[in-house]
Amino acid sequence: MAVITRGFGGRRRDDADLPPGQYRTDDFPVLSAGPTPRIDLDEWEFAVVTETGERSTWSWAEFTALPADEPTVDIHCVTRWSKFGTSWRGVSVDTLLADVDTAAEYVVAHSYGGYTTNIPLEGLLDGQAWVAYEFDGEPLAPVHGGPARLLVPHLYFWKSAKWLRALELRLDDEPGFWETAGYHNDGDPWREQRYLED
Amino acid sequence: MLTVHVEADDAPWVDGNALAGPLGEIMGTDLTVAELTCAGCRTTRPLAAMRVFDRAPGLVARCPGCEDVVMRVVRMTGRVLVDVRGSLIVSLPVPTA
Numbered sequence: 477m478a479v480i481t482r483g484f485g486g487r488r489r490d491d492a493d494l495p496p497g498q499y500r501t502d503d504f505p506v507l508s509a510g511p512t513p514r515i516d517l518d519e520w521e522f523a524v525v526t527e528t529g530e531r532s533t534w535s536w537a538e539f540t541a542l543p544a545d546e547p548t549v550d551i552h553c554v555t556r557w558s559k560f561g562t563s564w565r566g567v568s569v570d571t572l573l574a575d576v577d578t579a580a581e582y583v584v585a586h587s588y589g590g591y592t593t594n595i596p597l598e599g600l601l602d603g604q605a606w607v608a609y610e611f612d613g614e615p616l617a618p619v620h621g622g623p624a625r626l627l628v629p630h631l632y633f634w635k636s637a638k639w640l641r642a643l644e645l646r647l648d649d650e651p652g653f654w655e656t657a658g659y660h661n662d663g664d665p666w667r668e669q670r671y672l673e674d
Numbered sequence: 675m676l677t678v679h680v681e682a683d684d685a686p687w688v689d690g691n692a693l694a695g696p697l698g699e700i701m702g703t704d705l706t707v708a709e710l711t712c713a714g715c716r717t718t719r720p721l722a723a724m725r726v727f728d729r730a731p732g733l734v735a736r737c738p739g740c741e742d743v744v745m746r747v748v749r750m751t752g753r754v755l756v757d758v759r760g761s762l763i764v765s766l767p768v769p770t771a
Contacts (some may be wrong), residue, residue: 495711509727511687511741554731632733654731655705658748669752 489560493550495665498558499594505557509653513589513618513639520606520623523642525579536623542567547608549629551636552564552665564627566608569581573644579647582654585626585637593637594661595628597645606631607640632663632670690722690735696747700754703769710735711755711763714742721745 494500517536523533534542546565554560564673584594599605608627609616616622621638634654655661660669668674678683689708697705708728724735730747732748732755758764767770 500715507730509730509732510736510743594768654748657732657746657757658750658753659731671748673752 485582491561494558494666495552496611497670498552498665499558500612501559503557504559504562504620505553505555507553507555509591509618509636511590513587515588515623515639517623522624522640523575524572524645525642526576526645527647529578530577532572532576539567539607539624540609545603547551547606547627549627551629551633554632554659554663554665554670556636562629563612564606565605565610565613566610566624568603568625569605569607569643570603570620572607576645580647580648582646584644584646584650585635585640586642587637587642588639588641590642591637591639591653592650593626593635594650594655595631595635596649599631600628600643604628630664631664632660634659635663685727687725687736688710690720690726692726692728693721693724693733693735693745693747696749696754697756698731701755703766704754705766707767708762709765710744710758710761711759712742712744713762713769715740739770749750 520536522534522539544565548561548563550558550560551562569673581597582594583597583600584592586592605626605628607624609624611620616625624640626637626640653663658672660671660674662669683751694704694706708721710721711718712760714737723738725738727734732746734743736742737744744760748755752764764768
């Protein structure tokens with residue numbers, strides 16, 4: 477599935493395509509709040525855990541056999557860089573939750589290494605989010621979150637948790653790593669929701 | 675400031691002296707001489723001995739023993755947030771007159 481993002485259509489991209497306060501970069505800066513975890517693919521597991529504790533799990537082979545999309549999206553980091561037209565391959569959250577019975581309204585993404593971030597469930601559905609395992613046609617590098625990371629391009633990129641291990645479905649909201657340290661709970665770049673006070 | 679972790683494809687960190695500027699600016703004292711007791715492994719070390727991941731939305735200080743987070747410093751628009759929930763104790767020397 478191709479995802480055509482705001483302003484993408486062959487014309488030259490310019491500052492009008494940037495959310496407020498952002499600048500464009502063609503690099504892919506590496507930001508990390510801790511050491512890069514190394515996860516062997518034969519030990520990697522991804523889980524969806526519901527509010528009742530029911531777990532659905534996928535091995536690497538099972539996960540990469542799921543139907544995949546190839547979204548091309550703009551990404552926006554809260555440290556003010558944006559990168560246009562990034563190309564990924566991954567499994568949509570819609571696919572991962574297709575057979576999951578839940579009344580949850582919130583999700584906490586859990587990473588290998590301990591990182592967490594919280595997102596309303598509706599912000600992950602309807603083709604808005606993926607668990608991505610390839611970038612630019614190559615396996616996702618560990619520094620960029622490989623083996624697999626969450627990809628939620630409509631929110632600041634701290635919400636796109638690297639080294640994803642599980643999506644926890646919850647009835648209540650549970651602020652994550654940066655959301656408990658001064659960053660905005662929602663993180664919408666078009667509304668410039670950077671900090672708690674914004 | 676000394677970058678000691680140099681593995682090419684890993685996230686680099688610097689020592690705890692990287693916190694001297696941001697913390698000194700808001701508190702008016704050199705907090706790198708503070709000692710923190712890690713809530714994870716309960717080891718006490720000077721703040722300057724912690725590993726600070728500074729290429730991130732904030733400064734994240736981790737215990738060099740267990741890698742748990744002992745301090746986070748985030749500069750917001752008009753405030754600086756210092757989170758120390760990862761430290762059981764923060765001790766400071768009494769200033770000499």
